[in-house]
Amino acid sequence: MSGFPADSVGLVAPQHQSFSEPLRLACGKTLNQFDLVYETYGTLNASRSNAVLVCHALSGHHHAAGYHNADDRKPGWWDACIGPGKPIDTNRFFVVSPNNLGGCHGSTGPGSINPRTGKSYGATFPVLSVEDWVHSQARLADTLGIDCWAAVVGGSLGGMQAIQWAISYPERVRHCVAIAAAPKLSAQNIAFNEVARQAIITDPDFHNGDYAAFGVIPKRGLMLARMVGHITYLSDDSMGEKFGRELRTDRLNYDFTSVEFQVESYLRYQGQEFSARFDANTYLLMTKALDYFDPAEAHGGDLTKALEHVRARFLVISFTTDWRFSPARSRELVNALMAANKPVSYLEIEAAQGHDAFLLPIPRYADALSGYMNRIEVDA
Amino acid sequence: MSGFPADSVGLVAPQHQSFSEPLRLACGKTLNQFDLVYETYGTLNASRSNAVLVCHALSGHHHAAGYHNADDRKPGWWDACIGPGKPIDTNRFFVVSPNNLGGCHGSTGPGSINPRTGKSYGATFPVLSVEDWVHSQARLADTLGIDCWAAVVGGSLGGMQAIQWAISYPERVRHCVAIAAAPKLSAQNIAFNEVARQAIITDPDFHNGDYAAFGVIPKRGLMLARMVGHITYLSDDSMGEKFGRELRTDRLNYDFTSVEFQVESYLRYQGQEFSARFDANTYLLMTKALDYFDPAEAHGGDLTKALEHVRARFLVISFTTDWRFSPARSRELVNALMAANKPVSYLEIEAAQGHDAFLLPIPRYADALSGYMNRIEVDA
Numbered sequence: 158m159s160g161f162p163a164d165s166v167g168l169v170a171p172q173h174q175s176f177s178e179p180l181r182l183a184c185g186k187t188l189n190q191f192d193l194v195y196e197t198y199g200t201l202n203a204s205r206s207n208a209v210l211v212c213h214a215l216s217g218h219h220h221a222a223g224y225h226n227a228d229d230r231k232p233g234w235w236d237a238c239i240g241p242g243k244p245i246d247t248n249r250f251f252v253v254s255p256n257n258l259g260g261c262h263g264s265t266g267p268g269s270i271n272p273r274t275g276k277s278y279g280a281t282f283p284v285l286s287v288e289d290w291v292h293s294q295a296r297l298a299d300t301l302g303i304d305c306w307a308a309v310v311g312g313s314l315g316g317m318q319a320i321q322w323a324i325s326y327p328e329r330v331r332h333c334v335a336i337a338a339a340p341k342l343s344a345q346n347i348a349f350n351e352v353a354r355q356a357i358i359t360d361p362d363f364h365n366g367d368y369a370a371f372g373v374i375p376k377r378g379l380m381l382a383r384m385v386g387h388i389t390y391l392s393d394d395s396m397g398e399k400f401g402r403e404l405r406t407d408r409l410n411y412d413f414t415s416v417e418f419q420v421e422s423y424l425r426y427q428g429q430e431f432s433a434r435f436d437a438n439t440y441l442l443m444t445k446a447l448d449y450f451d452p453a454e455a456h457g458g459d460l461t462k463a464l465e466h467v468r469a470r471f472l473v474i475s476f477t478t479d480w481r482f483s484p485a486r487s488r489e490l491v492n493a494l495m496a497a498n499k500p501v502s503y504l505e506i507e508a509a510q511g512h513d514a515f516l517l518p519i520p521r522y523a524d525a526l527s528g529y530m531n532r533i534e535v536d537a
Numbered sequence: 538m539s540g541f542p543a544d545s546v547g548l549v550a551p552q553h554q555s556f557s558e559p560l561r562l563a564c565g566k567t568l569n570q571f572d573l574v575y576e577t578y579g580t581l582n583a584s585r586s587n588a589v590l591v592c593h594a595l596s597g598h599h600h601a602a603g604y605h606n607a608d609d610r611k612p613g614w615w616d617a618c619i620g621p622g623k624p625i626d627t628n629r630f631f632v633v634s635p636n637n638l639g640g641c642h643g644s645t646g647p648g649s650i651n652p653r654t655g656k657s658y659g660a661t662f663p664v665l666s667v668e669d670w671v672h673s674q675a676r677l678a679d680t681l682g683i684d685c686w687a688a689v690v691g692g693s694l695g696g697m698q699a700i701q702w703a704i705s706y707p708e709r710v711r712h713c714v715a716i717a718a719a720p721k722l723s724a725q726n727i728a729f730n731e732v733a734r735q736a737i738i739t740d741p742d743f744h745n746g747d748y749a750a751f752g753v754i755p756k757r758g759l760m761l762a763r764m765v766g767h768i769t770y771l772s773d774d775s776m777g778e779k780f781g782r783e784l785r786t787d788r789l790n791y792d793f794t795s796v797e798f799q800v801e802s803y804l805r806y807q808g809q810e811f812s813a814r815f816d817a818n819t820y821l822l823m824t825k826a827l828d829y830f831d832p833a834e835a836h837g838g839d840l841t842k843a844l845e846h847v848r849a850r851f852l853v854i855s856f857t858t859d860w861r862f863s864p865a866r867s868r869e870l871v872n873a874l875m876a877a878n879k880p881v882s883y884l885e886i887e888a889a890q891g892h893d894a895f896l897l898p899i900p901r902y903a904d905a906l907s908g909y910m911n912r913i914e915v916d917a
Contacts, residue, residue: 184791284791344776344800345768351801352764355808358793359757361741366793377739384732385765388725393860396724402831409829411564411664413738413746413821417828420724421731428735441793448797449789451782480773480860 194263195255199247212311212318267438280366312515339486353382380428392478392511460493574643575635579627592691592698647818660746692895719866733762760808772858772891840873
């Protein structure tokens with residue numbers, strides 16, 4: 158453990174779990190078997206009352222904290238929040254962090270082999286919903302012997318899973334922490350997702366999702382999808398502060414291929430890097446799950462009614478400059494919870510970083526999350 | 538004239554003007570000759586003091602008002618504002634509306650024949666700046682015998698041309714009307730433009746801009762560029778009101794090719810329609826001109842200094858829900874004008890439609906523009 162920071166969970170290794178009981182999906186199809194890859198941090202207590210489920214966002218995965226090997230330069234994606242003494246304190250909690258079904262980091266997804274055909278699912282992998290994820294995660298909880306989560310926690314799409322958990326399994330969630338989320342997508346949110354999908358689908362290398370069979374990947378489409386997404390993760394102000402109109406070189410080139418402004422260079426890099434490491438079919442699945450998420454829908458659009466049987470206490474957190482899922486969207490959830498007489502704490506954090514703020518070590522945010530999590534009762 | 542509304546300029550026909558004096562461009566290159574196509578509405582008075590220049594935005598053209606033939610179902614793009622008794626009243630004003638240099642509607646642009654090679658310019662057409670447009674429009678004013686515009690008026694990128702006119706030709710502009718514009722692009726603005734450009738440039742049918750030689754057009758790229766652009770033209774609220782989460786059909790399809798939500802259908806239609814009628818190289822040029830626009834830059838970033846020699850009175854208008862060029866961006870211009878002791882009126886119009894509001898017949902907006910324009914003195 159020597160090289161790692163004292164408040165790190167240190168070296169971690171992913172674990173696998175196979176499920177052979179068929180999983181009926183919202184789309185009507187069934188997955189007869191599936192695997193989930195996940196990581197855990199901390200120790201499950203004797204009464205199994207200290208388990209926290211961390212749900213990841215669109216491009217996330219199971220590696221939320223710590224390091225995979227001694228040479229890793231970057232820890233897991235939420236290392237700022239998970240570790241000994243951190244807001245989700247691994248001295249108290251046993252944290253479970255799965256890669257979502259449909260993912261491209263080890264859980265069964267479009268890149269996996271379909272046992273029925275012996276070939277990778279590719280475009281035939283069924284479209285998933287947030288509910289499907291929650292049900293698959295419930296199977297994982299079963300195998301770990303976790304009857305009830307001390308908390309289900311997530312940011313963005315992860316927050317939506319936390320909300321759905323509280324609705325789908327009221328007896329199995331004591332606390333729901335939904336950060337930078339929304340009870341459903343707006344038309345603008347769907348519109349951005351649709352641009353990302355069209356970028357991927359119209360890439361000639363997409364081959365209707367069967368690009369693997371052609372030995373190519375729709376890099377251009379993925380790059381564009383990520384570029385669009387990335388703009389929505391940052392606030393106008395934070396982009397301005399980070400890049401302004403700073404030029405890449407000291408004079409303008411007046412052509413279309415050169416990079417004139419730093420922000421262009423940054424976006425291209427983000428897009429290219431992402432296109433090399435993320436799967437296009439998984440990206441499509443994730444954006445669709447986002448679009449479809451709307452727990453109120455089954456109750457005639459009445460979110461309060463959807464929350465009627467919830468037993469979890471809620472902590473809802475939003476960030477002032479987040480325009481992807483603005484504070485107003487979090488307040489919709491808070492208002493519905495209050496109307497349903499459910500206990501809810503709401504925090505609007507002053508932060509310049511836009512939607513990405515939920516991933517960052519912002520003192521007031523960390524303190525608030527810490528304070529809430531530390532008040533959750535767990536047996537010694 | 539029978540079939541047209543009484544407040545329409547009626548049947549109009551584009552006019553052409555050729556220029557053979559070389560035009561030195563900001564990029565360092567020179568256009569030895571060029572054509573501009575333009576329309577005029579109303580009558581130039583004897584003292585030539587009633588001429589108004591209307592500048593178009595990114596995807597605009599010279600056809601701003603009236604109809605090209607008796608069967609036209611749609612009038613010009615700013616017909617709401619130009620006509621007898623309308624805010625830019627053709628009973629008083631002689632309106633000149635050119636298609637910008639580099640355009641794809643008749644003015645010399647990437648699709649035109651390069652007289653030196655006998656082939657279309659394509660990718661070799663020089664990159665243009667807002668200043669270049671203003672200089673080319675000044676040539677047009679010369680040929681029309683217009684020494685001084687009663688007003689130069691424009692929205693969005695058109696507003697930037699109006700601002701640049703007041704700076705480049707202080708003696709030739711009495712009034713500058715800049716609507717839904719900004720004194721320069723933000724990092725986020727540039728980022729959206731960069732996504733649009735990358736969509737076009739990475740389309741395999743782009744062929745480095747020489748798609749014409751291959752008999753194809755980069756439709757996918759143009760479609761994506763327009764989709765991204767379109768999201769930024771509408772406010773989150775107006776998209777919500779227009780589409781909400783309304784489904785296209787009465788049930789979800791759970792696949793990637795079907796259109797689930799109305800907003801997806803709308804965006805795809807907008808993108809496809811645009812890709813069939815607009816030129817990709819022109820789109821690249823327009824977004825670059827937007828990025829480069831920064832009149833303060835030549836004055837060490839001091840906008841007040843850039844406006845020092847301006848003699849025009851300014852009317853600046855912004856719209857509350859415009860997040861592409863928000864009211865704050867218009868206020869930057871207003872503050873700099875005030876600091877430079879220039880006369881300026883500023884109006885922030887309450888409007889739900891976002892950036893697109895500048896094109897729409899919003900009563901308070903129309904009244905304000907009318908009131909301002911009617912107070913401009915012109916000889917009988």
